[in-house]
Amino acid sequence: MKRILAIAVVAVAVLMLVRCDELVGDRPTNVELSAATDSTVKVTWTAPAGSAPDKYVVKFKETGTATFVTLDDNVTATEYTHDPAGKTGNYMVAAMFGSTEYEALSAPTSAPITTAATSVSELNAAGNSGYGWSASTGAGATYTMTDAGNAANVDFYITNFLAGYSGTPYSIASPDMGPNDPGGVVPTGSWKVNAFSNPVLDDQAPLPKYNQGVNYFNYTDIATDPTFVGCHTAAGYYALVKLAGVNTGDGTVQVTTYFQLVEGLRLVQH
Amino acid sequence: MRKAAVVLSVIALLFVVAGCPGQQKVADLEKQVSDQQMKLTELEGQVQKLTAERDSLAKLVTEWQQTGKPPRQATGGGSSGGSTGGGGEQSGKPSRTGR
Numbered sequence: 001m002k003r004i005l006a007i008a009v010v011a012v013a014v015l016m017l018v019r020c021d022e023l024v025g026d027r028p029t030n031v032e033l034s035a036a037t038d039s040t041v042k043v044t045w046t047a048p049a050g051s052a053p054d055k056y057v058v059k060f061k062e063t064g065t066a067t068f069v070t071l072d073d074n075v076t077a078t079e080y081t082h083d084p085a086g087k088t089g090n091y092m093v094a095a096m097f098g099s100t101e102y103e104a105l106s107a108p109t110s111a112p113i114t115t116a117a118t119s120v121s122e123l124n125a126a127g128n129s130g131y132g133w134s135a136s137t138g139a140g141a142t143y144t145m146t147d148a149g150n151a152a153n154v155d156f157y158i159t160n161f162l163a164g165y166s167g168t169p170y171s172i173a174s175p176d177m178g179p180n181d182p183g184g185v186v187p188t189g190s191w192k193v194n195a196f197s198n199p200v201l202d203d204q205a206p207l208p209k210y211n212q213g214v215n216y217f218n219y220t221d222i223a224t225d226p227t228f229v230g231c232h233t234a235a236g237y238y239a240l241v242k243l244a245g246v247n248t249g250d251g252t253v254q255v256t257t258y259f260q261l262v263e264g265l266r267l268v269q270h
Numbered sequence: 271m272r273k274a275a276v277v278l279s280v281i282a283l284l285f286v287v288a289g290c291p292g293q294q295k296v297a298d299l300e301k302q303v304s305d306q307q308m309k310l311t312e313l314e315g316q317v318q319k320l321t322a323e324r325d326s327l328a329k330l331v332t333e334w335q336q337t338g339k340p341p342r343q344a345t346g347g348g349s350s351g352g353s354t355g356g357g358g359e360q361s362g363k364p365s366r367t368g369r
Contacts, residue, residue, distance in 0.1 A: 024294070090308070102297065105304050114315070116322035161363040174369075182362035195369045213368040220366075245329065254326060 025097030026050055028078075028104045033091060035264040036081045039206055041110050043091045044079045048102065053095035058082075062089040063111045063269050086206050088112070088269040112240065112258035112268045113138025120158050122165035123183035125251025130154035130175065133239060138259040145178050148189030155194055155233055156241070158253050159183055159219075165251030172196055172229055172243060173219035196220040197230035200240070207238050207266040222246055222253065230266075237261075240268040 026048035036042040043058060056075040059068035060082065068090070071082055082091070088111040094103040113133075120142055121127035128142035132153040143150040145157050154175045160167045161182055174194045178186030195216030197208050207230035208215050220229050226244035233239070242256040258270050 024297075027297075100294075103301055103304065105300065107304075107308060114318065114322075116318055117326050177364065180364070193369065216369060217366050218364070218369055244326065245333075247333065254329070256322060 025053060025095060025100060025102050027102045028053075028056065028093045028095050031091065031093050031104045031106055031108055033108050033110055033262050035262050038209055038264055038266045039086070040081055040083045041091070041262070041265065041267075042079060042081050043093065045093045045104065047078055048095050051097075053097050053102070055096050056080075057094045057096060057101065059092040059094070060084070060089050061092070061107070062087050063109070065089070068092050068107075084110070084267065086267065086269065088267045110260075110262060110265065110267055112260045112270055114270055115140035115257045115259070117242075117244070117254045117256045118142060119252045120255045122170055122251040122253070123157060123159040123178075123181060123185060124163060125165040127252065129159070130157045131255060131257070132156075133233075133237075133257065133259045135235065135237070138261045140255075140257045140259065145175075145186045148187045148191075151175065151189040151191045155192060155239075156196070156231060157186075158243075158255075166248050168246070168248060169221040169223060170243075170246050170253060171219045171221050172231075172241060177218055193234050195232045196241075197232075199223065200228045200230055203228045203240060203242065204269045207232075207240060207268055209266060210238075230268075236263050238264075238266040238268065240270075 028045040028048055030044075030046040032044050034042045034044070045056075047053070055073070056078070057073045058071045058075055058080045060071050061068045062084075072080060080093075088109065090107040090109045092103060092107040094101045096102075115133075115138075118131070118140065119127065120131050121129045123129045123145060128144050130143035130145045130150060130153075131140055132143060132150075132155040133140050141153075143154050145154065156172050157175055157178060158170055159173050159177075159181055160170050163182055163184060173181070174196070175191035176193045178191055179188045195210070196219060197216055198220060200207065210216055210232040216230070216232050220227075222243045225246065226242050229241045229243065231239045231241055238260045240258040242258075243253050244256070245252075245254040247253070258268050260266065260268060
């Protein structure tokens with residue numbers, strides 16, 4: 001009798017273990033964003049290890065707001081495409097096991113990476129006149145244009161296309177223009193061939209869609225204070241550049257940038 | 271011996287029963303940590319933005335104090351209006367072309 005009882009208890013324990021494993025779900029992992037088109041976002045993720053969830057819920061929290069809003073609560077695939085109507089924000093994916101929700105630990109954002117105002121010098125002024133972004137972090141930094149070794153890092157430079165820095169207007173220019181710039185200090189090298197839009201009026205709206213040879217140029221003048229300009233890099237990334245406080249006394253411009261880490265996405269709401 | 275087996279089995283069962291809600295608690299706590307981390311990231315971004323604005327304003331005030339007049343507004347120019355030609359208003363300035 002005791003043996004039967006012992007076996008029964010062990011059997012129940014095993015059953016509980018199995019049942020417990022089924023009850024406890026797990027989170028989706030590797031939530032990532034990519035560009036479905038230049039203005040829509042594709043969210044992909046990896047299904048939880050173990051048993052499959054009943055479905056997924058995808059939520060969106062617009063930049064500058066505090067709460068997630070459900071986009072779709074009945075997703076069965078491990079991807080979802082969202083048209084954010086020009087907005088950026090965080091994407092949260094949760095796996096549903098019955099009524100229990102298991103949210104992914106990361107909620108990646110489509111908001112651009114902001115690099116705070118940095119002083120960038122005109123080509124002939126003291127200080128760095130080149131500026132470039134890290135493709136992995138989106139952070140911007142300044143570089144000297146007098147060293148061809150910086151060619152791989154520089155995405156634009158500031159110039160007045162004159163010798164000296166007192167003349168205006170200043171312009172934001174593609175690095176490949178450097179060697180022929182009248183400033184005369186940029187050595188030949190593998191400088192990037194980037195392009196710039198006309199000044200944009202709404203700095204929160206999507207940048208103009210890059211139309212090769214039509215609406216992005218080799219340089220754009222800094223005509224107002226501030227001037228917002230869209231940049232399309234040779235690698236296919238978009239960034240918004242704010243150029244303010246042109247100072248012809250010391251030849252500097254205050255540059256703030258918003259780099260979109262999702263390749264090909266032109267959303268820059270920040 | 272059998273008694274010991276029974277006791278051990280019961281203990282194992284108790285562990286299992288006690289463990290299930292525990293895992294849910296862990297999941298809830300992880301979610302809370304995740305939420306707080308996101309809030310922190312958001313606040314850091316706000317601090318960064320406000321700091322940049324403060325620095326920018328401080329620079330403008332300094333400039334104003336030094337020159338005795340408001341900072342410059344427009345730089346003239348005007349070739350940024352949208353045409354692909356434009357440029358050439360200064361000697362040596364290259365033409366503005368689409369790319």
